[in-house]
Each structure stands twice: as structure tokens, then as C-alpha cells.
Amino acid sequence: MIRKNTLVCAGLIATLALSNGSAIAQDIHFTQFDAVPLVVNPAFTGGFNGQFRASAIYRNQWQSVTVPYVTYGAAIDLPVVHDLTHDDALAVGLQLYKDQAGDANLTNFTGLVSVAYHKVLGASLNKVLSVGLQGGYTQKSIDLSKLYFGDEYVNGTFNPGLSQEYHLGLGNSVTYYTVNAGVSYAQSVGEMGKFSYVIAAGANNLNQPNESFEKKQNSEVGLTMRYTGQVGAIWNTSERFSLRPGVLFQNQASANEFIAGNEFHYLVGNPEFPTYSTAVFLGGYYRTGDAVMMTAGVEFKGFRVGLSYDYNVSNLNTASNGDGGFELSIRYIAPNPIDFARKLVYPCARF
Numbered sequence: 361m362i363r364k365n366t367l368v369c370a371g372l373i374a375t376l377a378l379s380n381g382s383a384i385a386q387d388i389h390f391t392q393f394d395a396v397p398l399v400v401n402p403a404f405t406g407g408f409n410g411q412f413r414a415s416a417i418y419r420n421q422w423q424s425v426t427v428p429y430v431t432y433g434a435a436i437d438l439p440v441v442h443d444l445t446h447d448d449a450l451a452v453g454l455q456l457y458k459d460q461a462g463d464a465n466l467t468n469f470t471g472l473v474s475v476a477y478h479k480v481l482g483a484s485l486n487k488v489l490s491v492g493l494q495g496g497y498t499q500k501s502i503d504l505s506k507l508y509f510g511d512e513y514v515n516g517t518f519n520p521g522l523s524q525e526y527h528l529g530l531g532n533s534v535t536y537y538t539v540n541a542g543v544s545y546a547q548s549v550g551e552m553g554k555f556s557y558v559i560a561a562g563a564n565n566l567n568q569p570n571e572s573f574e575k576k577q578n579s580e581v582g583l584t585m586r587y588t589g590q591v592g593a594i595w596n597t598s599e600r601f602s603l604r605p606g607v608l609f610q611n612q613a614s615a616n617e618f619i620a621g622n623e624f625h626y627l628v629g630n631p632e633f634p635t636y637s638t639a640v641f642l643g644g645y646y647r648t649g650d651a652v653m654m655t656a657g658v659e660f661k662g663f664r665v666g667l668s669y670d671y672n673v674s675n676l677n678t679a680s681n682g683d684g685g686f687e688l689s690i691r692y693i694a695p696n697p698i699d700f701a702r703k704l705v706y707p708c709a710r711f
Contacts, residue, residue, distance in 0.1 A: 388431055388459050388468070389617060390419060391645070391653045391668045393608050394592070395689035397711040398435050398455035398474055400608065401542035401562040401588060402492030405437045405476035406451020408709045409635045410662070410693035412438035421670070421685030429685075433457035437474070447480045464506045472496040472540070486548045488707050492562075494540040501533040502573060536569035538583070544590075546707035556708035557593040564588070586612040592710030600627040604643075606710060621645025623655065635709070636662055636695050650674050651684045664691045 390396050395417055397404035406413075419431040437453025455472040476492035542562030549555045564586040571583040592606040604623040610616070621644050629637030643655035652673055657666035670684030 388457065389610070390417060390431075390433075391619075391647075391651075391670055391685065391687050392417065392655060392666055392689050393590075393619065394606060394711050395666060395691060396433060396435070396455070398437060398453050398472060398494070399433070399457070400711065401544060401560050401590060402453075402472075402474040402494035402540055403476050403490040403542035403544040403560055403562065404711045405453040405474045405492050405494075406439045406449060406478060407476070407488075407490060407544070407546070407558075407711065408693055409696070411696045412436060413691065413693045415689065415691040417687060417689040419685055419687045427461075427463050429459070429461040431457060431459040439478075447485060449478045451476045451478065465501075465503045467501045468498065469500075470496055470498045472538075474540075486707055488546045490544045490546070492542045492544075494542075496538040496540065497535070498538065498569075499533065499535045500571070500573075504532060532573075534571060534573055536571060536583070537567070538564065538569055539566040540564040541566060542588070546710075548707040555593065555595050556710075557591070558708040558710050560588075560590040560711070562588040562590075584613045586610060590711060592708065594625075594708055594710060599631045601625070602627075604641075604710065606645075617650075618648045619645055619653075621653070629660075633695075635693065641666075657689075662693050662695055664693075665689070666691075 388399075390399065393400055395415060397407070414436045415434070417431075417433045419429075421429045433456065435453060435455040437451060439449040439451045441450040453474045453476075455470075455474070457468075457470055459468040460466070472494050473496070474492055474494035476490050479489045479491075481487035481489060540562065542560060544558055544560035546558040547556065549557075565583045566585065568582050568584060587610070589609040590607065593604065595603045595605075597603060602625045604625050606619075606621060606623070608617070608619045610618075623641050623643035625639060625641045627634060627637055627639045629639065631637065637659075638661075639659040641655070641657055641659070645653040645655070647653060647670075650673065651670040653668055653670050655666055655668040657664065659665075666687075666689045668687040668689075670686075672684035
């Protein structure tokens with residue numbers, strides 16, 4: 361029987377390009393992508409109704425296949441300068457996340473600092489054009505003692521620690537900086553903002569940093585640019601019920617991700633202040649070629665708590681028994697007393 365860590369290590373070796381060729385690494389992703397707006401697009405920084413937004417997320421995946429891949433994230437963002445011209449705003453944000461994967465404890469710690477400018481358009485203040493810029497620092501590490509290499513097997517006997525890659529070719533950690541940028545457009549349509557939508561696009565890893573664990577300076581292992589596109593909407597079909605469809609597309613090197621679905625949202629509390637009242641939601645999404653995803657949760661007094669589960673439908677289904685991943689997210693938006701008085705509404709705070 362093949363050991364699970366042997367399979368995992370084989371994948372890691374291919375990913376890290378331990379040969380003389382080149383390899384391409386990829387960024388993390390979340391099922392509840394609307395819960396991590398600063399990871400998806402820096403233009404979403406400060407794009408909400410309130411004084412500040414704080415959030416946290418936990419993801420656990422592939423537990424049925426190998427050592428679980430676990431990701432933690434936390435963020436805060438807020439507008440810092442208001443009324444620059446006609447209710448324009450400048451916002452800043454901080455996103456942190458840590459990801460740990462596989463038997464070799466491949467660990468990724470990343471910190472992202474973002475700034476966004478929100479330009480209000482139109483006499484009715486129902487349109488916002490946002491531009492965001494983000495800088496990040498990443499430290500990745502791996503426990504080489506838990507990796508197996510082919511040259512450690514001599515005449516059928518396993519001799520750990522003899523690999524030339526272990527002693528000469530690889531390091532235990534690597535650090536680098538990234539630069540990301542994005543733009544979004546949000547608009548409300550109809551009386552009292554009955555329908556609103558947001559369209560956004562972003563480009564990450566603009567500087568394409570070297571991400572190799574190989575010690576040689578001319579390593580070709582780099583983090584390629586990641587392009588994103590997002591579309592989201594809020595359609596208030598009644599005073600209490602709304603449909604909230606969302607689409608996320610990401611492309612990085614030869615990897616593509618497409619997620620589409622809808623959230624059904626019902627207000628239980630006072631509909632006069634929908635961003636602060638109690639509500640419940642249930643959603644369904646599909647990640648093409650990978651997973652069917654369900655989300656559910658509750659909102660109350662500025663808090664939003666969400667749960668999601670991925671049912672794996674890819675070729676890995678046999679090994680995973682359908683168990684893809686589990687996420688828990690929590691978000692808090694501090695209400696702005698002025699917004700209560702003027703009933704200002706960001707055109708579409710979908711992300």
C-alpha cells in the first residue's frame with residue numbers, strides 16, 4: 361500500500377520544481393470569497409456602509425486525503441478621509457493570512473496593506489468608481505526532513521538525509537514582496553436602491569516575485585500574475601427578501617477557477633436599517649470541475665457569521681469521499697451614526 365505522505369511529497373516535489381526546469385506556484389483561495397474582499401481585490405478596501413470592517417476566516421480542506429490544509433485569515437479596513445470631493449473617500453486596510461499544507465508543513469504567512477480611492481459619480485450619488493493598490497510581504501517555509509527523495513534509496517534501502525537536493529539544492533524558507541492592483545464599479549438602480557451591482561477586475565503579483573526554495577540565485581520558480589474578475593448583485597425582491605448572485609473568475613498561469621452561485625437573504629429585523637438588522641442567509645455555489653458548495657449563516661447587530669462546506673466532484677472524489685473543505689467566517693461592520701441619520705447606502709456592498 362502506498363503511504364499517503366509519499367503521494368503528498370511527490371506532489372510537493374513537482375510543485376517546487378526540484379529539477380532543473382521551471383515551476384509555477386499559485387495563490388490561496390476561499391469558498392466564501394465575499395468574506396475576504398482584500399484577498400480578492402484591493403479596490404474593495406473600504407467598500408461598505410459603516411465606520412470600519414473587521415473579519416476573520418478559517419478553512420480546513422482535504423482532511424480525508426492527507427494532513428489537512430489549514431488556512432487562517434484576519435483583516436480590518438476603514439475609510440480614513442471622507443468628503444474629498446462630493447462624498448469621495450480614501451480607505452486603507454490590512455489583511456493577514458497563514459496557510460499550512462501537507463506532511464512537510466509547507467507554511468505561507470502573508471501580510472497585505474491596501475489603499476483604495478472611492479469616487480462617487482452622478483447627481484444622485486448612486487455610482488462609485490473605486491481604484492485600489494496593495495503591497496504584501498510573504499514568508500514561506502517547509503520542513504525538508506519530512507520529504508523523501510529518490511536518491512535516498514540505495515540498493516532498496518532507505519537512507520534519509522543523503523539526498524543532494526536536501527543538502528545542496530534546497531533551503532527551508534523564502535521571503536518576497538508582492539504588488540497588487542484592482543478597479544471596481546458599483547451602482548444602484550431603481551427606487552430606494554432596489555437593485556444594485558458591482559463589477560471588478562484585478563491583477564495580483566504584478567512584480568512576479570521569485571518564490572523558489574532552491575538556493576541557486578538563477579532559479580526560475582516564480583509567482584506568476586493572478587488575474588481576477590468579479591460580478592455581484594443585490595436584488596431586493598421585497599422589503600425583506602433579496603437575491604444576491606455572485607461570480608468569481610481567477611486565472612494564474614495554466615490554472616483557472618470559476619465560481620458562480622447565489623445567496624438567498626431574508627431580513628428578520630427592521631428593514632429600515634438592513635445593514636444592522638437581524639437576517640439569515642443560505643447560498644449555493646459551484647466551482648467548475650472541482651466542488652459544489654453550500655453556505656449558510658446569520659447577521660445581527662453588524663455581525664455576519666457564515667459557514668460553508670465543499671463537496672468534491674473532481675477526479676479526487678474517490679480518495680476524498682467527497683470531502684473537500686469546511687470554512688467558518690465572521691465579520692463585523694461598525695455602524696456609522698451619520699449613515700443612520702442620512703440613510704446613505706453604498707451602491708452594492710456585495711464584497
